Amino acid sequence: MTTKTSVMRAEIAEQPEALRRTFSELLPLRKEIEALGRETEHVLFIARGSSDNAAVYGGYLLQVHTGRLATLGSPSVATVYGSRLDLSKVLAVAISQSGKTEEIVDTMRWAADCGARTVAVTNGADSTLAEEADVALVTRAGKELAVPATKTYNTQLAALAVLALGLGAKLDPGELELVPQGIEETLAAPTDALEEIVERMVAVQGAVISGRGLAFSTALEAALKLKEACYTHAMGMSYADLLHGPIAVVDPRTPTLLMAAPDGPTLQGTVALAERARSAGSPVFGFGGGEALAAASDLSVPVPDVPEWVSPMNLIVPAQLLTERLARRLGYDPDVPRGLNKVTQTS
Structure with missing residues (x-):
């Protein structure tokens, strides 16, 4: 086991201030977002990797709290197939921590050419993505050196929370202040x-990592982190999908990690899954979920009691800490996983 402090661990600790800076920077842009919202009806997310997981959060948040249909785009429709779609009533939200991923930039350009209005969510203030979008939500994570995204991912969630407020979500902006405090x-x-x-x-x-609804994004991102830095065959799934067959992999050799807000409509199902996984002999580790999930788990990591709509920003932190600790315990460098670069280019 390596004992040096990793860059990843230091960047995890920077998240409270990164979130405060991001909220301060982006909340004043709600009027600009509102103006785009008046011209559009639906939302199309354009993203890859951790940004794609952030988009899952954005999709649930918008559909649950703004009444807008929101979906994940398939960039290959634009970049490989060259298809033309009528996006005249669409708000295309392109998410990229660097703003330099060519596939994401090209897909946002394609969406605009098809009639969409565009929003960029990026940590790259001077990036092409930020410069070409109708509105740029530039996160204030600061420079991120470790390859696994931590603070850039969480500030993307922050930007999407602001996007939801700008698009009419009847939520209390003051509750955002609870997030950095909770972290x-x-x-x-x-x-x-x-x-x-x-x-x-x-x-x-x-390992199986599961959540549902707003916590589904956390399950996906936690699984990605474990794959990236620990080389664990981690499967991130909605618990509804897990029950449709893949539950068969759950056994005493396969731990089940469950993510849930302290309350909300998906908590009961998460607790039921914990009980089923334990009955199959799987070690069950609960993250969040309050006392109910803790009681149904072998081990649990509490998460501050915050409203469900902001809880993914708090829920992901213990999963990041787990990844960093497990990587070092296994003798790996979490800062530079094998075969990965900070900016991934695809076509």
Whole structure:
């Protein structure tokens, strides 16, 4: 096990201030977002990797709280097939931490050419993505050096929360202030449960990570982090999809990691899944979910009690900490996973 402090761990700790800066920068842009909203009806997200997981959060948030249909785009429709679509009533939201991923830039250009209005969510203030969008939501994460995205991912969630407010979500903007406070609490909390989860995952080859609704994005991102930095065969799924067959992989050799807000309409189903996984002999590790999920889990990591719509920004932090600790426990460098670069180019 390596003992040096990783860049990834330092960047996880920078998230409270990164979120505060991002909220301060972006909340004044709600009027500009509102103006785009008056011209459009539906939302198309354009993203890859961690940004795609952020888009899953954005999709649920908009559909649940603004009444707008929101969907994940398939960039290959534009970049490989060269298809033409009528996007005249669409708000295309392109998400890229660098703003330099050519596929995302090209797809946003294609969407605009098809009649869409455009929003960029990026940490690259001077990037092509920011410069060409109708409205640029530039996050203030600061430079991110570790390859696994932590603070850039979470500030993307922050930007999408502001987007929802600008598009008419009847939510309290003041509740955003709870997010950085909650992360500070998580970073300062005892780590006994997290360390035990790390030890119990050292010898496993695969894991199931699940959540539903607004927490589904967290399950996907947690699975991606474990694959990137720990080389774990981690499967991130909605628990509804998990029950449609893949639940068969859950056994004593395959831990089940469950993500849930402290309350909300998906919590009961998450608790039921925990009970089913335990009955199959799977070690169950709960993240969030309040007392109900903790009682149904073998080990649990509490998350501050915040409203469901902002909880993914808090929920992802213990998963990031788990990834960083597990990577070092396995002898890997979490900052530079093999075969990966900070900016990935696809076509």
